[in-house]
Amino acid sequence: MAHTGTHSQPVRACLLLVVVSVWVQQVDGVWPLPQQLDQSADRNSLSPQRFSFTYGRDSAAQTGCSVLDAAFKRYFSIIFPDFTKGSGLLIVKTRGCDGYPDEDSDESYNLSVSEGQAVLRSVTVWGALRGLESFSQLVYQDDYGSYFINKTEIVDFPRFAFRGLLLDTSRHYLPLHAILKTLDAMAYSKFNVFHWHIVDDPSFPYQSRTFPDLSNKGAFHPFTHVYTQSDVMRVIEHARMRGIRVIPEFDSPGHTQSWGKGQPNLLTPCYKGDVPSGSFGPVDPTVDTTYKFMESLLKEVKFVFPDSYVHLGGDEVSFACCIMNMTAALNRTSIVWQDVFDYHERIPQDTVLEIWKGETYQAELSRMTKAGHRVLLSAPWYINHISYGQDWRNSYAVQPQNFSGTEEQKKLVIGGEVAMWGEYVDATNLNPRLWPRACAAAERLWSDEEKTLNADLAFPRLEKFRCELLRRGIQAEPLFVGHCKHEYDGL
Numbered sequence: 001m002a003h004t005g006t007h008s009q010p011v012r013a014c015l016l017l018v019v020v021s022v023w024v025q026q027v028d029g030v031w032p033l034p035q036q037l038d039q040s041a042d043r044n045s046l047s048p049q050r051f052s053f054t055y056g057r058d059s060a061a062q063t064g065c066s067v068l069d070a071a072f073k074r075y076f077s078i079i080f081p082d083f084t085k086g087s088g089l090l091i092v093k094t095r096g097c098d099g100y101p102d103e104d105s106d107e108s109y110n111l112s113v114s115e116g117q118a119v120l121r122s123v124t125v126w127g128a129l130r131g132l133e134s135f136s137q138l139v140y141q142d143d144y145g146s147y148f149i150n151k152t153e154i155v156d157f158p159r160f161a162f163r164g165l166l167l168d169t170s171r172h173y174l175p176l177h178a179i180l181k182t183l184d185a186m187a188y189s190k191f192n193v194f195h196w197h198i199v200d201d202p203s204f205p206y207q208s209r210t211f212p213d214l215s216n217k218g219a220f221h222p223f224t225h226v227y228t229q230s231d232v233m234r235v236i237e238h239a240r241m242r243g244i245r246v247i248p249e250f251d252s253p254g255h256t257q258s259w260g261k262g263q264p265n266l267l268t269p270c271y272k273g274d275v276p277s278g279s280f281g282p283v284d285p286t287v288d289t290t291y292k293f294m295e296s297l298l299k300e301v302k303f304v305f306p307d308s309y310v311h312l313g314g315d316e317v318s319f320a321c322c323i324m325n326m327t328a329a330l331n332r333t334s335i336v337w338q339d340v341f342d343y344h345e346r347i348p349q350d351t352v353l354e355i356w357k358g359e360t361y362q363a364e365l366s367r368m369t370k371a372g373h374r375v376l377l378s379a380p381w382y383i384n385h386i387s388y389g390q391d392w393r394n395s396y397a398v399q400p401q402n403f404s405g406t407e408e409q410k411k412l413v414i415g416g417e418v419a420m421w422g423e424y425v426d427a428t429n430l431n432p433r434l435w436p437r438a439c440a441a442a443e444r445l446w447s448d449e450e451k452t453l454n455a456d457l458a459f460p461r462l463e464k465f466r467c468e469l470l471r472r473g474i475q476a477e478p479l480f481v482g483h484c485k486h487e488y489d490g491l
Helices: 066-079 125-138 176-188 213-218 229-240 288-304 320-329 361-370 392-396 407-411 430-434 437-446 455-471
Strands: 011-016 036-046 052-055 109-114 117-122 147-156 162-168 193-197 245-252 267-272 275-283 309-313 333-337 352-355 374-377 413-420
Touching: 052 066, 066 125, 109 125, 117 125, 125 147, 125 176, 162 176, 162 437, 176 193, 176 229, 176 430, 176 455, 193 229, 193 413, 229 245, 229 288, 245 288, 288 309, 288 320, 309 320, 320 333, 352 361, 361 374, 361 407, 392 437, 392 455, 413 430, 413 437, 430 437, 437 455
Parallel strands: 162 193, 162 413, 193 245, 245 309, 309 333, 333 352, 352 374, 374 413
Antiparallel strands: 011 052, 011 117, 036 147, 109 117, 109 147, 267 275
């Protein structure tokens, strides 16, 4: 069904269906909306007992592909939650199936549902995952519990290569299960980057191999409120199996108060007159030990996190450039917040800039892209800010390339991110605050903008998708008055 590598060939998977043709009203579509979707009212019935996923004969990926074997089993359970039957799995290494998604991953796919079978074609395993998600949303049940899927043709690919979601695990610790469930919901919405804002001023929950005292002394609790190396590996693998990159953020040289508790002489001491006040500023750029510490920490980050990107924060900029140079020496691409650019720092050309200040982001897009930098837009999608009513419509109305600039400049906007900062968010309210509000940005970043500008037209499809999230165990809040066939049951 999928294949990655330089000698990629088209890949096909056959989804075998038992078919009965009748005429019914066409079902609502897929979220996010595919680039091209054609459905007829001709529907086919599906029998869970006789349904199976199989690899096409000409598929470069076959049984033993870790990503797709697991996805087949996962999506069988999603489509038919009352049935546990699935194909037997054999886990062996298959070329293209054991790598990680990256900035160049091809997520395109074609899906054709006809009488007797559905055929999903993709170049890579990552495209196959996106196609499986769309397929799963096309299946529906009648009032008697029978399963159906309409005759459908889909040609699909993402508008932007970078479709991210930020979780802040410093201001409140998020337990591992909450992060993993977020990754599940991200895959359902075709997000492909988990931006892990793992540490900040309030706490340092990342358990470092090189500097264990950072979490021993900087976490809220050194045993219960930390992410062990095993936890981090589990997050990265859970994400990989869903085609999601994990980009860590070690925000520096500011936002580092928690770092100083476990790393003496790292922060700049503050004074009242000639006397130390006992408080500290950002990382101290005047001592050599600071640079040795940062270099050692970044080497560890490179070893632990396989993605080629690392987010360096950069809200305070006294020596952000030195850190970026260290990152480049480690063959990593830096992302920094817009402050580094705004303060006229000398920034390596391949640095990705992220816009978080909301008032003038169009002007900022113009300036940054004119300077030749790749840009991520996050400012209009800080959805930790809540308001009464349907605030998802504000996110849906964002047009990331609607700024003054050339076509070449607009190509430098590589995507955007939803941000869920943690001042008022922990595991008790994370899911209902995220979903389905984050889905608006997911569609804006994936779909054709011209086909998805009308929020009123999108509403019934999003309402249906929110109900689907509930059925899958995601505690997504309601969009408005109404009900779901499968209400949330606390799973």
